[in-house]
Amino acid sequence: MLDLTYVRENLDHVRTQLVAREFPPTALEDFERADAKRRRSIAEADQLNAERNEASREIGALIKAGHKEQADERRKLVGELKERIAVTEQVRIKAEEHMRHILSTLPNLPHASVPLGRRKR
Numbered sequence: 632m633l634d635l636t637y638v639r640e641n642l643d644h645v646r647t648q649l650v651a652r653e654f655p656p657t658a659l660e661d662f663e664r665a666d667a668k669r670r671r672s673i674a675e676a677d678q679l680n681a682e683r684n685e686a687s688r689e690i691g692a693l694i695k696a697g698h699k700e701q702a703d704e705r706r707k708l709v710g711e712l713k714e715r716i717a718v719t720e721q722v723r724i725k726a727e728e729h730m731r732h733i734l735s736t737l738p739n740l741p742h743a744s745v746p747l748g749r750r751k752r
Contacts, residue, residue, distance in 0.1 A: 633734050639666060648740040651747050662733045669726035676719040683712040 638645050642663065646656045686709050693702040741747075 633737050633740070635730060635734060638662065638734060638737075645737075645740065649737065652738055652741060654738055658733050658737060662730055665726045665729045665733065669723050669730065672719045672723040672726065676716055676723065679712050679716045679719065683709055683716065686712065 633645070638659075642659060646659050649656050649659065686705050690702045690705045690709070693699075693705065
């Protein structure tokens with residue numbers, strides 16, 4: 632199976648090599664979409680984590696200041712953020728699983744020393 636990082640970093644080369652093996656490169660287009668989805672979910676989770684961390688710090692400050700009701704409101708927000716983070720994590724996991732599945736269907740790339748030619752059918 633091809634290495635996920637290698638394919639991501641060398642997508643054009645992999646595409647060229649697959650075409651040389653007469654393998655349709657449409658799987659790589661699907662791989663690119665899944666990778667973009669994965670990256671978006673990671674960025675969204677990072678943003679939500681930053682918001683959650685900020686809200687958690689605010690809760691501590693509100694409690695110290697004696698504003699229990701406002702702290703409780705912020706706790707609800709933190710709970711909602713945790714749920715949204717869990718959803719984005721599931722999106723990331725599914726995208727990674729899909730990427731691994733795609734990679735498992737791709738043939739190995741031919742070595743540079745292998746001459747190109749038509750396969751016998």
